[in-house]
Amino acid sequence: MAQTIPLSWYLAISAALFAMGALGVLIRRNPLIIFMSVELMLNAANLAFVAFARSFDVLTGQIFVFFVMTVSAAEVAVGLALIIIIFRNKHSIDVDLLNSLKG
C-alpha cells in the first residue's frame, strides 16, 4: 500500500457531503428528509475524523466517531418522537407550519 489516497481527497468528499447535508437542511420542508440531511452532515464530520486519525496515526479521532454515532442515534430517537407529537397536533409534518414563534 505504497500508493495511498491523499488526505485532501477524503476531506474534499467530506466537505461535499457536509455541503449537501446543509443544503438539504435549509431547503427541504419534510422533517424526515431534514433528519437525513443532518445525518449526512454528521457523517461528513465522521469521515473527516477518521481521515485525520488515519493520516496522523492517532486513535482519538476513531474513538470520537463512535461518540458521534451514539449521539446521532440518540438524536434520531428524540427527533422522531418529536415528529410524531408534531403530527398528532398539526396533522401534518411540514416544518413551515411550525411558525408560532414568528415575531
Place this chain on the structure above:
Amino acid sequence: MESSGLLPLVPLVVLLPVAGLLINIIFGGRMNEKVIGVVASGASGLAFVVSALLGFSLWSGSGEAVVVPFADWIHIGDLNVAWNFRVDTLSVLMMLVVSGVGTLIHIYAIGYMHEDVRFKNDPGRYRRFFVFLNLFIAMMMILVSGDSYLMLFVGWEGVGLCSFLLIGFWYDMDTLGRPSFANSNAARKAFITNRIGDLGFLLAGFTMFWWFKDLSFAGVFNQAAYIASISPGVILFITLFLLVGVAGKSAQLPLYVWLPDAMAGPTPVSALIHAATMVTAGVYLVARSAPLYTLVPQAQTTVALVGGITALFAATIAVGQYDIKKVLAYSTISQLGFMVAAVGMGAFVGGMFHLVTHAFFKALLFLSAGSVILGLERGHHHLPHGNREDSHAEVFDPGDMRNMGGLRKQMPVTFWLYLIGALALAGIFPLAGFWSKDEILADAFHKFPAVYWLLTLAAFLTAFYMGRQVWMVFFGKPRHAATEHAQESPGVITIPLMILAALAIVGGGLNLPGVHSLTLWLEHTIAGVEAGEFNFLVAGLSTILALAAIALSWVLYGRHPLVEGQKDPLKKLLGPLFTVFERKYWVDEAYWAIFVNRYVDVSRFLADVIDGRFWHDWFHEKVLAGTYNWLSRTVLDLRVDQQFIDAIANGLGDLTRRISGSLRRLQNGFVRSYALAVLTGTVIILGYLILK
C-alpha cells in the same frame, strides 16, 4: 444687734408677697377661703413688719440711704443694671403705706370677696383675687424700693398689669353682673391709657441713659447739675416726659380718663390700687426725681399747673356724679392733683404727707362704700323678687346713690366710718386731711398763688361733694326697697375700716406744724426740704370754706332729702352747668371722636385698603398667586412638561418601537431561515479566521 443690720432684710418686702401668691397658686386649690385669705393677708402683713423694721433701723441709725444689692440683671457692654434695693426714708415711707394699707385691705377683702363671689355666682375666682392682690403688693414694692429708674419702671409696669387684671376681674360682665364686655373694656382702657404715659416714661428713660450712661438714682442725680449746666434742655425734656408718665399712672389731665372706669374692679381693688397706692406712684416718682425737677423751674411750673387744674377739674365732675364709687374716683383724681401740684412746686413733703393721709382716708371711704354696696346687695337678696336669676326688667344698681338714703339706721357702723373718712377728706380740723391739705395750700400760697386758688376752689368743692354724698347715702329716707332691707357688714369688713378710721383721725400727727416729724424724716432723702409754716390765714380760710360747703350741701341735700325719682336739686340751681359736670365735660366722647374713632378709621383703612385690597387682593392674589399660577401652569406644565419632557419620553418610545418593528421581521418563525443564519454566521466567522 446693730440696727442697720436689719437693712439686708429689704428683699423680703418683695419676696414675702411672692411667696404668698405662690402658696395660693400651688396649694390654694385644696385650701378653703379663710386659709387663702389668711395666707395672702399674712404675706402682706409680714411685708409690713419688715418695712417697719427697716423704718426703725433708719430712725435709730443715721437715716441716710442704703443700697442693698440683690441680683444682677443686665450686662450689655458698659451698661450694668443690677436689681438693687434702695432703703431710704422716702422708700420706707412708701413701703409702710403700701404694705400697711395693703394688709388692711387684704383682710377686708377676705370678707368682701366672700360675699362678692357669691353675688356674682362664681366662688372659684376667690383665690385668683388674692393671687393678683399679692402680686400687686410685690410689684408695688419693687416700684418703691428699686434703686434705679429701670427697676422703678419694672414695678411701674407690674402694677399696671395688676391694675389691668383686677379692673377686669369680672371680665365677663358689667358692674351690675350682666353679661357684657364693659369690665374688660374698662380694663383695656386703663391699660392703653397707661401705655401712653409709659411711652413718656420710656422716652425720659432713654434720654437719661443717652446723657447719663446710668439709670441708678445716685448716678443720675450726681451728674444732673453738670448736665444741666451744659445742656439745660435735656433735664427739661426728661422731666416733662416723666410728667407724661405721671399723668398716665396718677390719673392727671389729660390721661385721667381711665381711673373712673377702673371702678369696674372689685371695691378692695379700687381702694388699694386706684386710690391708696398705685395711683400715687406718679407722686412718688416726682418726689424721687426731686433733684431733677428742682433744676428746671419750667418743669416744676408745668407739673404744678397740671396738678392744680386736674384737682379743680375732677372736683367739678365729682359734684355731678350719682355712683357712689364714681364720686370717690373723681375725688381721687382731684386729690392726686393736690399731691402732684405739691410735688410740682417743690413742696415734696407736703405732697408725700397728703399721699399718706389720703391713702388712709380714701381707702377708708372706698372700703366703706364697698360695705354700703354689699349692704344693699344683701338687702336686694332679701326682697321677695331679689333673685339674680330672675329676669325682672328693672336692674338694681347697688352703687347708685339715688337708690340709697337713710342708711345710717341700717348700717350705723359703716355710717360713722364713712363720716370720719368724708370729714377727713373735706379737711375738717383735726382730722388727717386738714393737716396735709393745709400744708399743701400754705406752700402754694407762698410759692404759686395761681395754683393756690385752683386748689382752694377744689377743696371747697371737695367738701361740697362729700357732704352731698353723705346726705344722699345716709340721711333722708330709703329710695329703694333694697335699701330698706340693707344689712350691716360683718366684723372682718368693719374692723379694718376702724383701724383705717383711726389712722384717718390721727394721721395728721405725722407732720404737725411745729413738730414736722415727716419733714425731718424725709430731709435725709430729699435735699433742701423746708418745714412749711402753719399759716392761720390759709388754714382759717380753707376751714371756713369747707364748713360753708358742707352747710351748702345740707341746704341742698340735707334739709329736704331727695325722694324717689326726684331730680338733683343742684340741677335746678346750675342748670346746664350741672349737666356738664354730670356728663364729665364730654371728655370721653371727645376722646372717642378725636382719637379713638380716628384710630378706628386708620385701622379700618389699614385693614380694608392696605391689608385687604393691597396686600391680600393685589399683592398676594394677583402678584404672588398669579405669578405662581402662570409659572406653574403655562410655563412649567404646558411648555416644559408637556412640550419638552413629554416629547423626549414619547420620542424615545417611538424610536424603540420603530427599531423593534424592523427587527421583528427577522423573527419569521421558519426554522430553516434561522439555520441559514447560523450557517452564514459560521461561514463568515470561519472565513474571517482562515483568511485573515
